[in-house]
Amino acid sequence: MSNHPFLTHLAAYLTEQKQRQRSPHTLLAYENDLRELTTLLPATEQPTRHDFTAALKQLSQRGVSAATLSRKCSAWRQYCAYLQRIGSLKNNPTQHLKAPKIPQRLPRAIDQETLNIALNQMPDSPKLLDLRDQAVVELFYGSGLRLAELCSLNLDNIFLTDGWLNVIGKGRKQRQVPLTQKSIIALQNWLAVRPAAENETALFTTQHGQRIGSRQIAKRLERWAQQRGHAQHISPHMLRHSFAGHLLQASQDLRAVQDLLGHENLSSTQIYTKLDFDHLVQVYDQTHPRAHRHTNDDID
Template sequence: MPTRLDTPTAQAPIEMTLIERFLAHLAHERRLSDHTVTAYRRDLVQISRWLADQDAGALEQLDEAGIRRYTALRHRQGVSGKTLQRELSSLRGFYRWLLRENQAQVNPAVGLRAPKSPRTLPRTFDTDQLSALLNPVDEDPLMIRDTAMVELFYSSGLRLAELVGVDLGDIDMREGELGVIGKGAKSRRVPVGQKAREAVERWLAVRPALANPDERALFVSLRGQRIHPRTVEKRLERWALERGASQHLHPHLLRHSFATHLLESSGDLRAVQELLGHTDIGTTQIYTHLDFQHLAQVYDQAHPRARRKSSKPDDRS
């Protein structure tokens, strides 16, 4: 019976030198985010442990047949196609770097694809439901901060890391614009709606009581320092519960809601792509499926040839 990959044996020594050098390349040369580098580390270490358990050599010696065996095992264990595709992407990136460093002759992961999983559509908040959650005015400084974060997530379609990284000088309150650093250290400017500006202004009025004097971050914690991503997630969950939300609230749900509501109103996929900071429009196209669901419901209810026939018997027969 194969060893489960999430519980590697303690006797599996791993040579980390090349992996650590590759991760340093990602962090310092390519300037990828800490989150992305951590994902690469997790994938490569996991595959290395599997190789060690199989006594199959080092990661840099892996061949195409070995990758196929690994992928097949993971698939049998119920790992999703999306996760497997990410792991293959990590391997391809590692081997591209090995080729550059003359540590490998070929890239064995090129051309390999993971088994496809059914595509799941992201959940979103209904417009009216979200507006109802945002309407109450808070007095507590932390709730004022949390409301400002929710408004900015929804107003500008930010990722969690982008919101946490916002500094005081990044937001132009008069013009209603915000500069953010997205994936791959790519910068973009996004609009900030009126409601979000009002919420941020309320937060700025109470921020000095919490923030350290030299802190540049827009959003700070009780310790006066830049707020941690995990703290944002916990605070948003608490914020929603206290306001009676019917579903769990997390930053990406607000980003999904932003994209879906914008696409439903405008139909401009390219604009949504730019606002979200997607390099590939294929990533943005997931929201066309959401939009089509809405359109299909309208069609079923409104089109005279789409309505279901009455269950009453036809007297003319």
């Protein structure tokens, strides 16, 4: 345990974050980032902006990625803001601290036709796990769920008659998401055979009737793709990306897709506008009054 004066209030800070329902994984990341930081700071309760800039530079020289540096900066800022709020820090030295810019990576989406062909390839005599896998994939692609959201679904989150489900997303925020007709059928087939241990409320369970974990779902998804001759690696996140990209291409409604995905900031959704540049060019050519191509007849 570090005795660095900068961490005097770390335990109280982590307790407050836990009360704000931060996940155990997030709390551990905060603590690790802050303890690592104190190995780079001078032994003082009042580190300066220069001290933080030097720490950032050291981590960068060690080859730490831009994405990781950005996450660490965020943890530093939040802790310093807390210290300033309780009066331990006179000024927040991280207020204008900037990490290296993260290169923007486009989400990997699966071709619509390829994905639909795979979804339609159910075995003639599906087994229990086949029915579960089909319902899982239909939900990922049909409703754009995150892996953690799907794992946490309970029976009382699903409203098949009305055609929607209640999702608990990041920060324990709830949103209502519609179900496709294919998802409803797949869920009905799964619920007819779903094993459940005593008092188990999970929608998706193992053969022993207990809630299935995220790692198991990811492995089963790879198996599902391989069974259908899909050479490309498929992950839950790719199906969510495909949901967003395909929906945005068809609707051009960025705000609606933002709500369906549960994105707090529109900037998180805007990245999907770059998934299909050819499609956007086509929309531009067809709709912008100055984009029409002129023929020789037009000129004459």
